Amino acid sequence: MIFAIEEINNSTELLPGIKLGYQIHDTCASVLVAAHAAFQLINGQDPVFHKGSNCSRSGLVMGVVGDSSSSASISISRIIGSFNVPLVSFFATCACLSDKQQFPTFFRTIPSDQFQADALAKLVKHFGWTWIGAVRSDSDYGNYGMASFLAAAQREGICVEYSVSLLRTDPLSRIQRVADVIRRSTAMVVVAFTASGDLMALLEVLARDPPPPRQWVGSEGWITDPYLMRYSFCAGAIGVAIQRSVIPGLRDFLLDLSPTEVAASSVLTEFWEDAFNCTLQKNAAPQNRECDGSEDLKMLKSPYTDTSQLRITNMVYKAVYAMAHAIHNAMCQPNNFTTKCEKDIKLELKQVLPQLQKVNFSRNGYPVSFDANGDSVAFYELVNWQKSESGVIELVTVGYYDASLPKGNEFHISRNITWMHGGTQVPVSVCSESCPTGSRKVLQKGKPICCYDCIPCPEGEISNMTDSPDCSPCPRELWPNAQRDACFPKPVEFLSYDEVLAIILAAFSVSGACLAIITAAIFFHHRTTPIVRANNSELSFLLLFSLTLCFLCSLTFIGAPSDWSCMLRHTAFGITFVLCISCVLGKTVVVLMAFKATLPGSNAMKWFGPPQQRMTVVLFTFIQVLICTVWLLLSPPYPMKNVSTYKEKIILECALGSAVGFWAVLGYIGLLAVFCFVLAVLARKLPDNFNEAKLITFSMLIFCAVWLTFIPAYVSSPGKFTVAVEIFAILASSFGLILCIFAPKCLIILFQPEKNCKRSLLDKTKYKE
Structure with missing residues (x-):
């Protein structure tokens, strides 16, 4: 001054x-x-x-x-x-x-402590310390400063394990309690908003026992004090300090002290005697050396002469x-x-x-001005206590904090920092480790927000950042990866020709069609034999044709659904099966009419000859065609992505469009099958050699059983297995018809030709009782 x-x-x-x-x-x-x-x-x-x-x-x-x-x-x-x-x-x-x-x-x-508090909070946040201890002087400086820091720390998401205060004039027991709090704490970082003398009293107590390993963060009140740097366990301390400066001419002014000036000032006298370990008083006690005038300030190494x-x-x-x-x-x-x-x-x-x-x-290059509150512009140096090669702690400037810069750019680090125990890795001070991606934070009951457990995201949700408070659900057509940190398109599933199940079903389908064609060829080759002629050859060939279509229509159910395939698979299935059942129904009626025609005075066959048989098949089939047409015109089947059955994948399937249309088609088939079954049962007791009623009865029994079990299986089967169940029902009922009706005849034609004659057919003429 x-x-x-x-x-x-x-x-x-x-x-x-x-x-x-x-x-x-x-x-x-x-x-x-x-x-x-x-x-x-x-x-x-x-x-x-x-x-x-x-x-x-x-x-x-x-x-x-x-x-x-x-x-x-x-x-x-x-x-x-x-x-x-x-x-x-x-x-x-x-x-x-x-x-x-x-x-x-x-x-x-x-600068005001408000700026310092913000700078310290940003410093602590910058190094990822969210779990800290706080020590303050029990004075206006410490109490107000720490209050500002705690408010800034809370805004930055930093939690404080403890906050204690002390003064250097406190009883030793109170200072000891503060030291014990620091020793027992789990926070590795201690932010000290204290005056230099107050912290010195605390460090003296901590130094008595093996001091706890702590990373000290200091306010400008003590971080630059050279007397505190003798506590080696505080090496690595970091804090904000007032900008270092140069005042030209000050060192020469300080060194220009005459003995007269020193003697005239009690303050300078005390300084002089303490610096040179002598006394300026005449006739001093023998144990005190009298100053003899040879004392040279220029040779003195003390904070007084150090203007750096x-x-x-x-x-x-x-x-x-x-x-x-x-x-x-x-x-x-x-x-x-x-x-x-x-x-x-x-x-x-x-x-x-x-x-x-x-x-x-x-x-001297340093601006001076005051804002409306009487405060100056805040500029702090970031300083670090680093041990030199000789083991002495030195104050090293490693960055700065400039409150005049735009928000987010105030803080800058320009040099490497040495941490506690001379380490080069930033110490970790957290209550809980960071939650990785794919998990979320769940606060621990009764503890600060920095203490939490990491819970994996629930099914269908992700978190793509660390310490995420919540998991977010993926869009409907996306699904999390195994780590649950990203959403990826769900795999699309349908009954593909690449799958073993689809290949097996397709093989049975083609095999069934080939079997029907071979059977037709056998019947055509032996069309003049009695067993073929006796079993209504025209309806037999039409039945074999419809069975071939039934086997082949199951192929339309395999592969990715499209608009045309969805409409084709259901309508083709419905029409071919009605054609098939109509033929079986015609054969059953022919058996009944043929028997009645043998009775005296009966002309039943006149009313159900070949023209009437053709008309019956056409009429029954036309009704199904009409039902399918109305279905397709009003609400046809269409391909859809089913995301509700499975959460983790998309089922590509054919929606029915109109459920009424679908069940009308199935119901009509079932109605004809039941009617055919009833007529076959009525004709089952006719002489075996004159009709195939028993074979039709058994085939219709299989047909009805297959489709009755199909309904609950169809409703309950998930995803692509719904299609597989439908194909299986088509193939099972088709194989049931062709094997039950045509297999015995082919067996006689190929392996028992002696039975394929009129005498064998007319051998039994009695009714079964």
Whole structure:
């Protein structure tokens, strides 16, 4: 402060011709002492105006530079603020001092703790620490600063395991309790918002036993203190610090101390005796060496002579210049190329305060200005305690935080950081490990939000980022992968020709068609034999033709459904089966009519000859064609993607369109089959050699059994197996018809030709009772 005032008094640009005076008061880090000093300053105002003396006005305080403590600054500002005396602090960082209603005359060249709290929260978040401990000074600086930090940490999603406070004047037992809390905690990171002396008292206690391995994160209150760097277990500490600066000429000023100046100041005397381990008092005690004048400050290695780490010092320097600029702007006016100051005017405090709010200048490359709250622009260095090769802890700047930059770009790291125990890997401090993709967080009951369990996403849902609070469902046609971190198209399933089941069914279908064709060829070759002629050869050939179509129509059910295949498979199946049953029905009626025609006086065959048989088959088939046509016109079957039967895959199938149409087709087939079955049962007792009623009865029994069991199987079978059940029903009923009706005849034709004659057919003429 003295150096800055002497610079100003020797300046020809700032307050030319006017000298600034000063008083220095020591608050002794005590609020009571600070209040006493503030009253001394206010009560010492002298109303006398001395025109001829060196001072333009004797004893009038234009402003106060100080204090370093937030609590003391609050006390001083409340006292002198009532008299409009401005207070410019260089180290009082409490965010509460930004309240202009309570502290209208308070200004500071150091940033508010609100900025520091945001910077520390972003720093902790940057390294992924979500589970931390908090230690603070039990003062306005620590309490308000930690409150701001905790609020910023909560916004960043950081949880605090414990928050404890202490003062260096606390009983040892209380400091010990704070140390025990740190030892027992699971958080590896400790954020300390403390004054240097308070933290030193805590570190002394921690150092007694093997200190716990902790990563310390510090506020500017202690992170640059060289005295704390002797605690080697704190190596790797990281924190925000006031920007390091250079003040030209300060080192030479500090070293230019004469013994007379030292002896005249009690503060300098105490410093001198402590630095050189001697006493300036004459006739001192024998155990104390008397200073002999050979002491050389230039050879002294102490924080006093070290101007390489000027941080708070520069804040004092800027505060003095801010006051000087405010007084200059109130007293001086530019005149052509010079500045003229009115020395004889009586400067009022109400003139200085508005000018202090407006100051905006730069000194040695460091800008100075105040916002509406009296705060300066926040700029912090990110510093790290790194051990040198000699084992000494050094303060290394590894980045910065600039609050004037756009949001998200304030924080920057430019060098490698050394962590606790000299490690190069960022320590891990979390309550729970991060939940991987494919899972979600579930909070643990009664614990902070950073303590959670990781639960795999439920079926059909994914999470594609770590620590996801929720899982999101995949769209209807997508399904999660095995890791449940991405959605992929569901596999489309249908009865494909590539599958073994489809190949087997297709083989049976073709085999059945070939069997029907071979049977037709056998019958055609032996069409003149009695057994073929006796069993209505015309209807037999038509039945074999319809059975061939029945076998082949099952092939339309295999493969990917399309508009045409969906319409073809159901209608072709319905029409061919009605044609088939109509033929069987015709053969059954012919058997009954043929028997009745043998009775005396009966002319039954006249009413059911070949023309009537053809008309019956055509009529029954036409009705089915009509039902299918109406079905196709009103609501035909269509291909659809079934995503409801299976969640993990899509079933490509044919929707019925109209369920009424489908069941009408099946019902009509069933009606004809039942009617045919009843007639066959009625004719079953006729002489075996004269009819095939027994064979028709058995074939219709198989047919009806197959289709009765088909209905529940069709309804309950999932996916492509629905189609397989339908194909199986078609093939089973078709094989039942061809084997029951034609297999015995082919057996006689091929292997028992002696039975294929009229005498064998007419051998039995009695009715069965």
